[in-house]
Amino acid sequence: MYHPHSLVHFLRHVSFPPDPHLLPTALKSCPTLPLARALHAAAVAAGVARDPFVASSLLHTYLRLGATADARAVFDGTPRRTVVGWSALVAAHAASGDAEGAWRLLGEMRLDSGGVEPNVITWNGLVSGLNRCGRAWDAAAALARMHGEGLLRPDATGVSCALSALGDVGLVSAGEQLHGYAVKAGCGADACVVTALIDMYGKCARAEEVVRVFDESGHMDVASCNALVAGLSRNAQVSEALRLFREFVGRGVELNVVSWTSIVACCVQNGKDLEAVDLFREMQAQGIEPNSVTIPCVLPAFANVAALMHGRSAHCFALRKGFLLDVYVGSALVDMYAKCGRVRDARTIFDAMPSRNVVTWNAMIGGYAMQGEAAIAVRLFDSMLMCKQKPDPVTFTCVLSACTQAGLTEEGQRYFEEMQNEHGVSPRMEHYACMVTLLGRAGKLDEAYDLISDMPFEPDGCIWGSLLGSCRVHSNVDLAEVAAEKLFRLEPENSGNYVLLSNIYASKKMWDGVNRVRDMMKDVGLKKEKGCSWIEIKNKVHMLLAGDDSHPMMIAIIEKIKQLNIEMRRLGFVPRTDFVLHDVDEQEKDDILAVHSEKLAVSLGLISTSPGTALRVIKNLRICGDCHEAMKFISCFEGREISVRDTNRFHHFRDGKCSCGDYW
Template sequence: MSMMKKKMIYSVASVHSYMLKSGELNTKLISLYANNQCFLEAERLLPSPPDIFSFTTIIYAASKFNNSHYTLHLFSRMRSFNLLPDAQLLPCAIKACASLMCLRIALQIHGHITTSGSLAEAFVQSSLFHFYLKVGMLDNARKLFDEMPDKDVKSCSALAAGYAKKADKSNARQVFCKMRESGVEPNVVSWNGMIAGFNQSGQFLEAVLMFKDMHLSGLIADGIGISSVLPSIGHFVGLSMGAQVHGYVVKIGLLTDKCVHSAFIDMYGKCHCCKEMLTIFEDLDHVDVGACNALISGLSRSGLVNEALGTFEKFQSLAVELNVVSWTSMIACCSQHGKDMEALELFREMQKAGVKPNSVTIPCLLPACGNIAALSHGKAAHCYSIRQRFWNDVYVGSALVDMYANCGRIQKARHFFNMMSEPNLVCWNALLSGYAMHGMAKEATEIFHLMQIRGVKPDSVTFTSLLSACSQSGLVNEGRLYFDSMLQSHGIEPRMEQYACMVSLLGRAGKLEEAYSLITSMPLEPDACVWGALLSSCRVHHNMNLGEIAAYKLFELEPNNPGNYILLSNIYASRGKWKEVDNVRDIMKSRGLRKNPGCSWIEFKNKVHMLLAGDQSHPQMSLILEKLDDLRVEMKRSGFAPNTHFVLQDVEEQEKEHILCGHSEKLAVVFGMLNTKAGSSLNVIKNLRICGDCHNFMKFISISEGREIYVRDTNRFHHFKDGICSCGDYW
C-alpha cells in the first residue's frame, strides 16, 4: 500500500472515530470511504439490514473508479437482500458488464429491467443499447434502437458503425441514410465510425467510398478519419487515391498529426512505394514508435528484409523506445523472408531489452523455429506461452502444431492438437499439413474425415495438404477421388496448388503422360508450380522428352531460377547426354546463374549449425571428414557400396565417391554424431532433395549407431530407424 493511501486511510479513520463518538454514523461516512476507494471499509459500515441508499453510494463510487468486478459483487449482494435497483443504479451494473464482457449477468439485468418497467428510462435504455453494440449482438441493439422515442446522433452513429464493423453494408448504410432523412445530421464522429468500421471488417472499398461521400458533403476530415481510411486505400485502392488524400491532408494542415504520419507510412508501404514511405518518415520532426513500426512493416512487405534490419538497428542506436509491436514486426519480417537465425536472435534480444513477448509474438517466432528445426527454441517458446497463459490462444496453438510437425515431432504435434478445446480450421490444416510432410497418408485421411464429423468445413488449403499426403504415398486412386470431390461435394473450385499436387501425384507414380494431359486440359494457365511438379517427376523417372517441354516452359516463366536448369541438366546427365549438360550450364553462365549449394542445418546446445556442401570453413570440418571416411570404409565392409549413380558429373568413379562424401546432409549427421551422446536422435534440415546415396547412408547409420535420424528435405520428412525409412523408399 502506498504511503499516500496509508495517510488517507488514517485521516478517514480519524473522522470515523469522531463520528462514532458523536453518534453521527451515516451514509456520509460510507461515501467518504467509498470515494477514497476503501471499499471493504465502506462495506463493513452497511447498516443491518442494509438499505438501498447505502449500497447505491458504494456502487456509484466503484463504477466511477471502473472497478467492474467489485461493482457486480455489490450489485449481487444488494439483490440478495431483495433490494431493487432504481433507474440511476442499473446503468452502473450494465457498464460493469460491458467492461468485463459479461453477457450472462447483463441478460439477467435486462430481464429485471423489462419486468420492473425501467426500460422506459432513456439512460437505462441507452446503457443496454451500447452494451449490446460492444458485445456484437446487433439484433438486440437494433430492437432497442427501434423502440427509442428520441434517436440522437450518438445512437444512430453507434448503430451504423456497429453494422459496418460486422461488414453488414446494407444495414449500415440504411441506418446512416435514415438518420439524415429524419433530420439528424451526421457529424465527423458519425462518418469516422463508418469509415473505421468498414476498414476493420475488410470492406475497404466501402470505407473509401464513405470517406469520399463525407468530403462531398462538405465536412472537413480530422486525423481520426484520415488515419482510418488510409489503411483501406493501401489494402484496396492503391497509390493514385493515396496521393490524392496526401494532397488533401497537406491542404488542410493535418500532416503534423503523428497518427496521420504513421498511417501514410503504412499506406505507402502497402503500395510498395518505398521512396514515398521513406520521404514521409524523414519529414518527421520527432521519431515516434508508431512511425517506426509502420516503416519496418512497410519494408518487410516489400521484401526489403536487410533494409528493415538496418533500420531497426538504427532505431535502437537512437534510443527510440521500441515496444512489443516493433520487436514482433521485426521477428515476423525475418521469419517470413528466410532470416530464421536472425528471428531467433531478435527474440533473445527482445527479452534482454525488457520487452515482454505477447500472444502475437510467439506465432511470429515459431515458424522460424520450424524452418530450421530449432526444436529447443520452439520448446522454449512453448514453455513461455504456458507461463504467460496464452498457449491455448488459437493462433499460438496452430503455430505450435506447425512447429512440432516441422521439427519432425508429428506425435507431439498431434498430442498438442488434441489438447486444444476448440481448434479452428487453421489448426486442422496445420496438423493435416504435418501428416502430409511426414508422408502419413492414412493419418491425414483420418484427420480429414474427423473434420467432417466435427462439422469443420474444409478449404482450399485443406485439399492441398490432403492431395500432397496422397502424392507422398503414391495413392493415385485416392488422390483422384479427393480432387474430384473438391467441386462436386464441397463446392471448392480447384486452384493452381491442387493441380500442381495432382501433377506431382501422377508424375511421381510414373504416370507422366497422364500428368501432362492434365496440364494441357487445365482451365487455368499453368504456372511455374505446375510445370515444376512435372519437371521434378521427369527427373525421378529420367523422362527426357517431357522434361524438356516442362523445362523450357519454366525458362520462360522463371528465367532466373537456377533450380530449373539444374533439373534439366540432371535429366541429361542421368542419360549420359554430357553435351546437352554443357549446353544447359552455358545458358546458366550466360545469364549469371549459379547452382544453389546443398545446405543443411542441425541444432546442438541451443545453437543451429549450418553445413554447406564443399565448404571447409566449419571449425570441426577436418574431424567430420575423417569420421566420414571411417564410416565409408565401414559401410563397404557391411555391403553398403556408395551409389555413384547419383553423381551427375562426367568424372572418374573414385572422384564420384569423394563428391558423395561432401553432401551437406552427411556432414550434418556426422557433426551430430561427434557432438551428441551415443544413441540420441538427430534432426537435420536440407535445402534440396535428399539423394539416394545419402538416403542409404542414413539407413546404415540408424543401424550401426543405433540412432533415430530425422531429415527434412524440400519434399518431405524422412524418419530413419533400424535401417528403415518412413518414406518406404518412395520420395
C-alpha cells in the same frame, strides 16, 4: 466504479430522487443494458430524463451497449437535437456495419428542424466506423462524398481513418492525393497520420514510399515501428525491416509485444528463420513477454530449422500461461512437432485440444504425409469428416501428398475425384501438381502428361516442375526436355529447373546436354542454388552450406567425413557419382559429393554429441540419391538414428534402412 449490485441497491433504497448530476455519473459506469434501462426509468420517474446532460448520458450509454433503438428513442425525445447527438448515432450505425442506416441518418440530420449540418466529427465517425467494421469501400466512398461536397476539410483524425480505408481497398492514387492534402493542411507530420500513411503505402505494395514517409517524418515511436515492420513485411522487404527495427532498438524506443511479434512474423514469412529465432530470444531478454499471438508466429521458425528444444521451451511457456486453450497456439504446436519429426508428440497435443479447426486437422494430416504414413493420414481424414469438419483445399493437398509419398496411385486418384464430386472443392494447381507427381513417380509419365494436357487452366511452373522431377526419377529425357522448355519460359530465373534437366543428362552421361544447360544458365546469369542444412546441437542451431568452409568446426567436420568415407568403402559403399553434374573425373566427383550440406550437418552432429544421440537435419533441397545411400550406411555403423527432412518428406534412417523404403 459502481458495482451493479450497489447501483440496484441504491435505486431501491434511495430516499431522494436522482438528480441531473448523479445520474450521468451512474450511467457512465453502467455495465449492462437492463441496469441502464432501470436508471432510465429512475430518471423518468424523477422528471429529469429530458435534462440535456442526462439525455446525452443515456444516449451514449445505450450506444455503448449496442441498443441503437433505445438510443434513438432517447434522442427523439430531447427538446433540441444537436450535432453531437446526430454524430454519435451516425458513428454507431457505421461501426455496426449499417452503412445504409448511417447515410439515412445524415439525410435526416440535414432535414431536421433548423437543419443540422454534419461537422468534422460526424464525418470522422462515419469513416472510422465503416472502416473498423470491414466496410472499407463504404468508408472510401464517405471520404469521396465529404470531399465532393467541399464543405469540410478533414483533420488529422479523419485523414488517418481515411488512409486506413484506402489502404484496405488498394486505392493508392486516392491515398497519394490524401497524402498531398495532409501536407498542405499542416497535419502531414502528425504521428497518427504518419503511421496511417506507412500502413496505407504498405498495403498498396509501395515499399519505397513506406521508407520515404518514415525517413521524412523522423517519428521514432512504437506505432510507426509497428506500421513500418508490417508494411515492409507485406512487400518482402525483410532486410530493410530488420535494419529499421534495429534502429528503433538502438535509439531506445520502448517497443511492445506487438512490435517484437511483428518483426518475428516478418522474418518467418520471408524465410529468415534463424533471425526469427534470435529475435524471439532477444525479445525475452529485453523483458517483453510473448503473448498468444507471438507463440504461433515463432513456432514455424523453430520447425523450419529443426530447433526442437526451442519449440519445446515455447510449448512449456504456453502451458504455463494457459495459451494451449487457444486453437491457433495448439495448431502451431501440432505443426511444429510434426515438422520436427515428432509426429507422436504432435498427435498427443492434437488429441488433447479442446477444440480444433481445419488448420489443426491439416497440420496433423500433413504431418503424417511428410512421415510417409499415408494409411494413418487417410484414417485421420476420415475422422475429420466424421467430426463434421469441412475439408478445404489444403486438406486435400495433404491427403494427395500422403498418397504420393506412399505410392498409393489408385487411392490418390479416388480422392482427387471425390474432392469435387462429394466435397465441392474445385481442384487447384497444387492438386494437379500432386496428381502429376503421383502418376509420374509410379512411372505413368504418359498419363501424367495427358492429365496436364486436359487441365481446365494453363499449367504453371509447379505442374511442369512436378513432371520434370518425375522424369528425373525415371531418367526420361524426352518428356524432361518438354517440361524443361515450358519451365524455362515460365520461370526463367529458377536455377533449380536447369539443374534438374542437367541432372537427367548427367545420369545418362549426356555431357553435351549438361554443357548446353550450363551455358544457358550462364547466359541468363544463374547459379545453382546451394544446398543448405540445419541441425540443432545443445540448443544452438547450426547452418551448413554445401562447399562452404566458414563454419568454425569445418576442419573437424571434413576429417570426420573422410573417416566415414573410408569406413563406408570398407563396407562396400560406392558413391553414386551420377548425381554430380560435372563432366570431371571420378575422384573429383567423390569430393563434390562429400561436401553436400546434409553430410556436413550429420558429421557435425556425430562429433558434437555423445554416442547414440539421435540427429535431426533439415535441408532446403531434395536429398540426392548418394546422400540417401550414405545416410543408411552411417546410421548402421555409427549406431545412430538420423532424421533428414528435405523439401518432400522425412527420411528416418536406422540400422541401415530408411523409412521411405527407397521410394521418394
